[in-house]
Amino acid sequence: MVTRLKEVDAVVVGLGWTGGILGKELAEAGLKVVALERGAMRTSANDYSLPNIRDELRYVVRHDLMQNTARDTLTIRNNPSQEALPMRRLGSFLPGEVVGGSGVHWSGHTWRWTDMEFKVRSRYEERYGKNFIPADMTIQDWGITYAELEPYYDKFERVAAVSGKAGNLRGQIQPGGNPFEAPRQHEYPLPPLATILAGEMFAAAAKANGYHPFPRPAANASHAYTNPDGAKFAPCQYCGYCQRFGCEANAKGSPHITVIPIAMRNPNFELRSHSWVTKVLKHSDGKRVTGVAYTNLLNGEEFEQPAGMVLLCAYAINNVHLMLLSGVGQPYDPVAQTGVIGKNYCYQTGASATLFFEGRHFNPFMSAGGTNVTMDDYNINWEFDRGPHGFVGGYNVAAGINTALPIGYRPVPRGTPQWGKAWKQATSKWYQTAMNVGASGAVMANRYNYYDLDPTYRNAFGQPLMRMTFDYKANEHKMGEHAAKVINDIARSMNPTQLNPAVARTQPWTVVPYQSTHNTGGTILGTNPRDSAVNKYLQSWDCHNLFVVGANVFPHNASYNPTGPVGALAYWTADAIKNRYLKNPSPLVPA
């Protein structure tokens, strides 16, 4: 039996960064908001505190803050000719499952994606001709501009306590910053983090090679800070336990210490944790949604929560899953090339080298989530001519150390035995002497990389698992070769005692080991309902009172981490709802 609850103005599905931002903003605008989060409530004081938070086995290896795959997972295959099988435990990516979502366990890398991405098709076609983009590469312009998003990037950076150095202030190139970045109206709210030895050595080498290194912007407060909402940050302690952990020092920009507690103090806002949304409910007119169905995970009781507006703010993958389960929008079919829900799933690629310097002490246990030095010479630098290399997109190259803990991080030169005395000697000898230089590369959308519902496997609620079909294509392989060469050239110029060179990836994508929690696409934004699921305000083309928020709206993936535009788009959407939609609930963009 399903209990029908009293209608609220808005229901938020998933309470991480995007749910926290929208929940807070809409509650402050006077709406009655209910947030449904499948995970538990956890707080810094009780859960992310010393000494228990300093536990690599629990948080990194056993995934304590992550989605429980026993209850719901995806099936995986590399191409449509294979049979998809369930990802039986997490590996390649790690969605969070807790109040605060993945915003609790992220590293804090915060980038501004620019018109390099938002105008990807038109820019490449203009410069290289239509034939440069392969027929199966389904990239498209986003229909939004950097200029539109700039104030919202700024807003998010201030809320999340991003430390960094501007490279371009209102068109003036700034020494010490990223000279390729798009113009910023304001400096970062906090100066950059301390540069660690690995970053310093990479910066010197990159400069000597004619590149433009800069400190990576990260939501790790370099100094004590109070954000514009009054949330207080303590300075980062470089504790070395950042990625996969909640921050013990209250220094990492996370929703559970910023937007969520502020929303929760507002009587208009109610959080129901342990609440698993199974479906978005459609109105019989097909043009609106009426609320959501959910299950109380503490007793199995089922509810219907009617709402004037539904905001899907779960992890990117789960937002798409809910859209497919709910039958909102037409599912994507890669053969017929019809439909949009599930289209343009993208991931990221990369390559990395390990450099060993006998006699140096990198102290890999002293680092922040963002103690990296990065260069964008092959990323958002449009001067870099992709023509001779034949790939679309770019990659950033970086060095630094983040969360290098000993179960997972014990670098040794290639060819070292895996056990025994020789292994112990090498492990002891090289641990302190190693650093990485690595690239994170974009993945362009492809016709055959997509999501749909699995025909065989079910989750704990009897619903079909989401099926992910993904592999790297020629574009990524060409980019990987280019990146590996650049990395190895820089690495060799540093004269390491030993080098494990970067090797371009040629094998199919695999579900192990961990690679990146930057899954994008599936309900992409765009300029018309024929080739996108939502408009530029992340409003469903099909049901105008449904907004789908997260990296699932990205039409392709860049080399950068996604949280900057995810946060900015959440604030952008909040403004569109508050200033326009509430006055006249209807499509914000004509179809």
Added chain:
Amino acid sequence: MNERGFGRRDFLKGAVIGGAAAASPQLSERAQAQSQPQAASEPAAGYTFLNFAEAAFVEALVDHMVPADELSPKGTDIGINIYIDRALAGSWGKGERLYMQGPWKLGTPSQGYQLPLTPAQLYRAGIEATNAHCRKTYGKTFDLLAEAQREEVLGALSSGKLTFDNGLPARVFWTTLYQTVMEGMFSDPIYGGNRNKAGWKLIGFPGAIAVNRENVQKFRDKKFPADPIGIGDMS
């Protein structure tokens, strides 16, 4: 405050009063001094999951993979066998967070773990299959083999040259085996392994160290005088 007179709150207070610059080494010494009578809090010997043959296998395995030398005691003296036993007996070993619905297919290497076995079941079946291989090849079980023969078995397991007659994928067993040995060596001592932080001392990892804000500058390119601190030292 715990019975060793060194509670979490004292630790936090010390970090503030002592100043971040000096906090870690100072506290480290203090924690060490306080942890002298700690033997009593180490996990009791004895097994909660491994049977006689499995215990013999695991003990031989961890002592072969982590032999005693000037860098560390041998695997059983570090408690890696105890770690493995507790991990298999606990929620991870029983398949917590593992999607366990069929149908079951081997799949492609890209698709990851696909066996209808919990980690504990995999371990049990893998030890049995490895011992069967050892009996067939050498006439005795793994724990009774000479060092060179053990090396040969592990080499064959790790390289994929060894296949089990019963269809259990040997490489999948090896991956789990190897990972648990590393966990037993490098996880926090509260889990029963890494006894006396021998794994952390091998590499100079300071453990659950609290604050590095000043250290990150002060010890740039310098050896950090790490006397590792575990969760138990701060609890």
